[in-house]
Amino acid sequence: MSQRKITFIQAVREAFQEEMRRDERVFVLGQDVQAGIFGTTSGLVREFGQERVINTPICESATVGAALGAAMTGMRPVVQIMFGDFNYMAMEITANQAGQWHYISDGALRAPMVIETPSGARGGAGYGHSQSLEAAFILPPGLKVAVPSTPYDAKGLLKSAIRDDNPVLFFEHRRLLTQRGPVPEEEYLIPLGQADVKREGRDVTLVAVSATVQKALRAAEELSRRGVEVEVIDPRTLVPLDKETIFRSLQKTYRLVVVEEGRRRGGFGAELSATAMDEWFDYLDAPVQRLGAISAPLPYSPVLEAACIPSEEDIVHAVLRVLGEEE
Amino acid sequence: MSQRKITFIQAVREAFQEEMRRDERVFVLGQDVQAGIFGTTSGLVREFGQERVINTPICESATVGAALGAAMTGMRPVVQIMFGDFNYMAMEITANQAGQWHYISDGALRAPMVIETPSGARGGAGYGHSQSLEAAFILPPGLKVAVPSTPYDAKGLLKSAIRDDNPVLFFEHRRLLTQRGPVPEEEYLIPLGQADVKREGRDVTLVAVSATVQKALRAAEELSRRGVEVEVIDPRTLVPLDKETIFRSLQKTYRLVVVEEGRRRGGFGAELSATAMDEWFDYLDAPVQRLGAISAPLPYSPVLEAACIPSEEDIVHAVLRVLGEEE
Amino acid sequence: MPLENGKLKELYRKMVTVRTLEQRVEQLVTAARIPCSGHFGTGQEAVGVGVSGPLRTDDYLFGTHRGFAEYIGKGMTPAEILTEYYGKATSLSRGRLGQHLLKVDIGVMPLPSSLGSEFGMAVGAALSSKLRGSGQVAVNLFGEGTAGQADFGPALEMASLWSLPLIFACNNNQYVELAHYRNVVATEDIAPRAAGYGVAYEIVDGNDITRVYEATERAVERARNGGGPMLLEFKTYRRGSHYTGDPGGYQPAEEIAAWAKKDPIDRCRERMLADGVWSEAEEQALRQAVQDEIDAAVQFAEESPYPDPATVYEHIYAQGGMSA
Amino acid sequence: MPLENGKLKELYRKMVTVRTLEQRVEQLVTAARIPCSGHFGTGQEAVGVGVSGPLRTDDYLFGTHRGFAEYIGKGMTPAEILTEYYGKATSLSRGRLGQHLLKVDIGVMPLPSSLGSEFGMAVGAALSSKLRGSGQVAVNLFGEGTAGQADFGPALEMASLWSLPLIFACNNNQYVELAHYRNVVATEDIAPRAAGYGVAYEIVDGNDITRVYEATERAVERARNGGGPMLLEFKTYRRGSHYTGDPGGYQPAEEIAAWAKKDPIDRCRERMLADGVWSEAEEQALRQAVQDEIDAAVQFAEESPYPDPATVYEHIYAQGGMSA
């Protein structure tokens, strides 16, 4: 196994390259994808040309619509939406159309497309450039939702997403983009719907989404010093959700905490906590703790933004609460 | 108290009339609101003129945008979105803008506007004219969500929504529109955030949303014949949610069922079940049962549609399950 | 190319089929045999039939919610349409689509329930054709009211920018639901909007099947040969109601009467009769054949079973899918 | 009305303020004193300053994400802008808005983070003005790239249909992020798109403050007097980078140089000097005054405290609000 470390951006770019070489139906479209504002698509145009790396006008709805039309007619587009927040501009196409035609056509149509979308709070981008909206795609049917937290996962998940025959939203947290991590030279895929245990532990199961995985790991370190061993699980995709891995952990810990950067009200944590209620009630020694952003717009000032989203410290407290060691 | 019975449509129309007479800043805009496709705005143009009852081009996003612009500059628009599904077309404006500017302007702006939107499955309208999407508005901040189930509630809630200084989504289930119910002649308001106990009972707390209230009441009758007394609570607004009324009931029943016509995955039931987990864990003798549509598009054929959404019978079973009388 | 007689007769037959079928379906909706509320297009049959006429089977058609003209035009049968409208297990979608007619293998593409959501999809289909070098053309037919939708301009922009084989075909039937279109459309004509995006346009008499066909054929051939997109606006008139149950009364009787005189089916028949390429006997035979075909299709749909409710769990996701 | 000298000097001062402030903020962004990545508009100051020049305090301005021209133009101060960019408690929004500048009481309306989401809002503001009979005009300033956004056409349609006091002002600076605009805009000019909706338009030299001001003034007065909407396209050029950190290199050096010769500030000053209404002494004094004002504003912003994190729970809902 290679010990090569590359950035999240490089990992994503490699996934693009490999899949575009492998399958000529794969193409990329979005605003400035030729230059690549966040770097994930930079340079692709040199290898694949302007026909397969297409700069679009500034219109998220029609661009996602075009991706859907292309996907339904034999292509495999990846459309980049520059900020996760802008996915609401194309919500009609994504939620009402892309996720639904395979079903209502009784299988006659498929929509193999990916929406690649940098998102999340990075301090100072302001209310509409900072949200984590992945939970908004749990309610609509027929979509898959990937939330990678490492370069390794990003590459493997994006490759699977591109090969998937369903529309997949692929969220890239902007705080992760420049981080490095080990990514093998050899090709690999990560199936959509397979969680990853990022840290083993026997006392509490902590499910963390996207950039909060890192906060969760740091909180786990801190808790370990206090004698609490937290198992950190990264679901990697919110839909499909790998309930088995979470349940396996819960059968050992009997305590569940879930953390996300998106808003808590109506978020992924609500669905997971409700799932625990539905299916794992007898395995809960304490109520599930769910953490997420407060139900407010994200303010610009970094000190305010930080006060809205869960911190490492909030996670430590939630773990202590689920252990009954704090109110 | 008057015993007058009027339809849901008439009740909504009266709310419009009373509020438009009371406050000249109130106006209505939407597709064919002058004629009034579903009747709720029919005839208003005769009394209030074309300036206050405005037919718009077919563009949901710009229409909601226009309502927001008017709301921020001293008017109190009610915008009609003909089918609830089309709210995704204006999601950017509703979720990213309307709900956020009051906060990020630190109170300098207000968006007193209502989105009135017929929705829900009525058998044979098909995938994109039948969804119940109210749960999609729980995640975004700053919005309120009303889901009246009777003519009485519809009138009182719409009047409050029009007077509210926040954007309010007002969902009208199409199966309810022609139903009649008692509505007093005298003016009244129903505060947003006040649930209504539609039926008292000591054994199980059943929270039902919009048209499922009626299914819940019928299921409760059936269960009563079997000796089970269900308390049916209509939250009337999903945001703000009257947790007190639900908790008061739970303190008596120790068992909670929640039913909605919208999809179960990521739905209101997830949020309510998770809330029960967070706050009422010690009052749950059994896991909360949540019912909602399957995570699929709604098929057209009425037999298929019916198989996707919770029925009276499904509710009966859920109640029996929460009582441990069924698996 | 001028329309030749064999083709003209085929288009005529299709127009008659459309009108007869629409009238029948309207009765079936009123009689609650069919659960949806239909939208029909009496008087505007030449548009959909004429626009789809010059298309190859593999060309893409994004049609409208109103009536069956372009669907019959592109090759769907009355039985295929009726079984969808009835929501029966024998329909192509096994009861899932209803009025959102689709038949992928003859290029009948999604009719989204949200008007205008097809603009982007049509761009994508045309882009796909171009990338694959398949020579397919995409035609997006939409009403003048739908031209007000958000993605209309962006679709023109993309089609122009990438020189796509995409025909924007506006069916201007002068009504948008229960109001005259000038109530919600700022201009008399939609077509010149194309010029703002560098897209060529033409305004065509939508009640003359020959002109509709020929204008479309020119645009399609131009697009197929790399000439890029075009917008065609067909002027016609909706003589019937917006939907079954529409109270009516907002269309002046004289206006309806004036347009009835320009009925596209009558005009086509009279011209064929005058040109001596059509006879009363052929007319009788056609009417009978169409009636028989529709009767048989109604019977088939009536007798078909409803789908099995257990099928709702199938095809939620492609490739095996997931549980709900 | 021709622009009189007092007004011209005021506009000149504002352009100088804009450029000086933008350069300063760019340094502060690079030095990470300011957390956002700014977008600046060196070379295009005449557009924002000129467009906001003829507006009444209560007229509505929906400005752009690029630079400060229309914000300074409408009456915001460097200190108001800087405290927002710093995210300090002394800003009008107490640190919430950042680069989304707003000052409601002088008509500076929302700059949405999603480009183009203001099109509908501007229609609504103009409609509101009309309904209230207040005589206020709304001006929506946007880039040529933003003209591709979905609600642009529908906003033109509504403004035309309802004859709203709304000016669409397109700042065509020839670049959309890191590419020349013709990469993603189908036509040389945006303005003729207005004609498709029955809206009058005019193309104006955006580097000539006098023309920008006068064209806007005509359009605003026409709109105020019930003449309805108009679209103005200002041709200008963005000489700087798209955002702080932009690698650059995609703008030909000769192109930049050619446009530098048409610099709006230089042109204005030279004309005033030639006309004898301006002197080198006045110039020196102005530069010094602007510098002093900005230095003081930076110092004020630097010394201001960050907001109290506990304030994040305030104003989530209007009127008391709700718990999170």
Ligand SMILES: Cc1ncc(C[n+]2csc(CCOP(=O)(O)OP(=O)(O)O)c2C)c(N)n1
């Ligand atoms: C996004 C959306 N908004 C509203 C509707 C409801 N609706 C159905 S038909 C129609 C009128 C369409 O007018 P036009 O485009 O002129 O077509 P026509 O009905 O005249 O054929 C409307 C508004 C819809 N289906 N989708």
Ligand SMILES: Cc1ncc(C[n+]2csc(CCOP(=O)(O)OP(=O)(O)O)c2C)c(N)n1
């Ligand atoms: C909806 C949306 N899509 C993309 C962006 C990212 N973005 C910021 S500035 C910009 C370019 C805008 O170009 P133009 O309208 O010409 O204005 P300019 O930057 O040249 O002033 C883009 C795409 C955005 N803010 N909003």
Ligand SMILES: [Mg+2]
């Ligand atoms: Mg029409």
Ligand SMILES: [Mg+2]
């Ligand atoms: Mg530009």
